[in-house]
Amino acid sequence: MSPSQPSLSPSLAVAVSPLSTPAAASTSDYIKFCPFSGLKSVENLALMGEAPAFLADDLHTSFSNGLHLKLDEFETATVIGNKTYVIGGINDPTSTGVRIFNKSTGNWVIPTILGTKPKAFKGHSTILLNKERILIIKTNSKSNDSIWFFEVDTQFVQDQTKKFETEVVAWSKGVIGDAERPIVISGPSGVGKGTLINMLMKEFPSMFGFSVSHTTRAPREKEENGVHYHFTNRSVMEEEIKAGKFLEFAAVHGNLYGTSVEAVEVVADAGKRCILDIDVQGARSVRASSLEAIFVFICPPSFEELEKRLRARGTETEEQIQKRLRNAKAELEQGKSSGLFDHILVNDDLEACYDRLKKILGLDGSSDATLKMQTEVFDLPMDFSLSKINEKILINSGIDERRIVLDLFSMKGGAPGRTRGLCMYTTGN
Numbered sequence: 001m002s003p004s005q006p007s008l009s010p011s012l013a014v015a016v017s018p019l020s021t022p023a024a025a026s027t028s029d030y031i032k033f034c035p036f037s038g039l040k041s042v043e044n045l046a047l048m049g050e051a052p053a054f055l056a057d058d059l060h061t062s063f064s065n066g067l068h069l070k071l072d073e074f075e076t077a078t079v080i081g082n083k084t085y086v087i088g089g090i091n092d093p094t095s096t097g098v099r100i101f102n103k104s105t106g107n108w109v110i111p112t113i114l115g116t117k118p119k120a121f122k123g124h125s126t127i128l129l130n131k132e133r134i135l136i137i138k139t140n141s142k143s144n145d146s147i148w149f150f151e152v153d154t155q156f157v158q159d160q161t162k163k164f165e166t167e168v169v170a171w172s173k174g175v176i177g178d179a180e181r182p183i184v185i186s187g188p189s190g191v192g193k194g195t196l197i198n199m200l201m202k203e204f205p206s207m208f209g210f211s212v213s214h215t216t217r218a219p220r221e222k223e224e225n226g227v228h229y230h231f232t233n234r235s236v237m238e239e240e241i242k243a244g245k246f247l248e249f250a251a252v253h254g255n256l257y258g259t260s261v262e263a264v265e266v267v268a269d270a271g272k273r274c275i276l277d278i279d280v281q282g283a284r285s286v287r288a289s290s291l292e293a294i295f296v297f298i299c300p301p302s303f304e305e306l307e308k309r310l311r312a313r314g315t316e317t318e319e320q321i322q323k324r325l326r327n328a329k330a331e332l333e334q335g336k337s338s339g340l341f342d343h344i345l346v347n348d349d350l351e352a353c354y355d356r357l358k359k360i361l362g363l364d365g366s367s368d369a370t371l372k373m374q375t376e377v378f379d380l381p382m383d384f385s386l387s388k389i390n391e392k393i394l395i396n397s398g399i400d401e402r403r404i405v406l407d408l409f410s411m412k413g414g415a416p417g418r419t420r421g422l423c424m425y426t427t428g429n
């Protein structure tokens with residue numbers, strides 16, 4: 001450990017970042033609660049972009065926003081403007097609880113928490129990235145489950161705050177590596193979306209993962225629950241939509257269809273590129289989300305051919321076929337003219353269309369093995385301090401002289417869903 005790095009127990013850390021707004025942690029906060037001898041001057045810390053963390057001897061901490069707080073052993077507090085976010089649980093190292101002190105009202109608020117939360121902490125440390133996000137690193141964890149973002153003012157959180165009319169915050173798990181952009185495939189019923197997706201999944205099994213949607217329509221003969229769809233009923237799905245479980249949803253051909261946040265997350269967690277087979281309304285919602293997908297619209301060579309394929313598939317009743325054909329006209333118009341789609345492919349000859357799709361996705365003959373991501377998984381220590389230099393977070397372990405670096409340079413995405421593109425590596429000291 002470098003002598004200039006203060007050693008501290010992260011479970012006792014009060015993270016106060018120089019990136020906070022002026023109303024938040026002031027210089028005096030840093031001085032007041034710095035019990036370390038030999039600490040760099042406040043000016044130097046600010047210059048280096050480091051976020052000092054402090055031990056308060058009796059766990060009573062005061063902030064320049066007027067809050068005097070007795071933090072529990074397993075809690076951290078982060079100040080952003082008028083708000084202080086206390087994360088962790090009273091007498092419980094595994095708690096992922098959150099409470100917010102709002103200086104303007106003088107009240108504590110228990111927020112609505114969206115997103116998949118971390119399973120449990122065995123201690124954690126926080127650092128403020130900017131006014132939108134707090135970075136949380138779990139101690140004593142595996143590197144592939146150690147990085148979490150607590151979003152407090154991202155676009156998603158702002159939208160949900162309006163919807164819920166309460167204080168809303170959202171978790172987003174950090175994912176090491178850069179599984180490439182998800183792919184949204186849309187097009188009318190019977191055009192060949194499922195066929196093309198199956199071909200991709202078969203040729204590149206470790207590269208692509210299918211986002212399994214929820215639907216209220218009845219399963220077809222060969223469809224399996226949890227594989228092709230999560231089959232559900234309308235009242236359950238409506239409740240889950242209200243609870244914020246879905247990234248997007250739409251009524252299509254008289255049924256509800258939707259992509260749950262979890263459906264996309266499981267694919268990202270497996271380090272795979274997510275494929276979504278969704279209708280045009282769903283594509284529009286995803287476009288407005290943080291998913292940063294590539295949007296592909298599949299067209300039939302003619303309306304007659306579409307009808308022929310739909311009938312030949314033999315999965316729908318005549319009434320359903322008629323409904324799907326009626327809807328196809330509107331879908332084709334919207335798909336071709338909306339500017340929503342990055343690519344429009346005509347599925348005439350199947351092999352030719354599949355080749356064009358692969359080209360769009362940058363799969364020009366590379367083998368699956370070479371496309372697999374390589375990410376080393378290692379253990380994070382029990383104790384560390386965090387500091388920030390530009391886009392890099394330094395995780396300084398006082399015990400094994402190791403320094404772990406988290407590079408946020410290529411960070412993208414966020415709630416709902418994962419925060420991708422992170423890079424984490426170890427260096428000697």
Ligand SMILES: Nc1nc2c(ncn2[C@@H]2O[C@H](COP(=O)(O)OP(=O)(O)O)[C@@H](O)[C@H]2O)c(=O)[nH]1
Pocket residue numbers: 185186187188189190194213214217248249250252253257258259277278279280281282283
């Ligand atoms: N918005 C949205 N549309 C979906 C979702 N899952 C499937 N769809 C769309 O719903 C439509 C009907 O799908 P399906 O009943 O499987 O019939 P198919 O189009 O004939 O394969 C298609 O346009 C799908 O792309 C979803 O999660 N969200």
Ligand SMILES: Nc1ncnc2c1ncn2[C@@H]1O[C@H](COP(=O)(O)OP(=O)(O)O)[C@@H](O)[C@H]1O
Pocket residue numbers: 187188189190191192193194195196309310312313347348349350351353
């Ligand atoms: N290019 C093609 N030429 C002829 N038939 C096709 C082509 N692409 C798909 N099909 C067939 O058309 C039917 C509908 O395809 P499917 O993938 O189920 O469509 P979607 O998922 O878009 O509803 C299937 O029987 C499939 O085998």
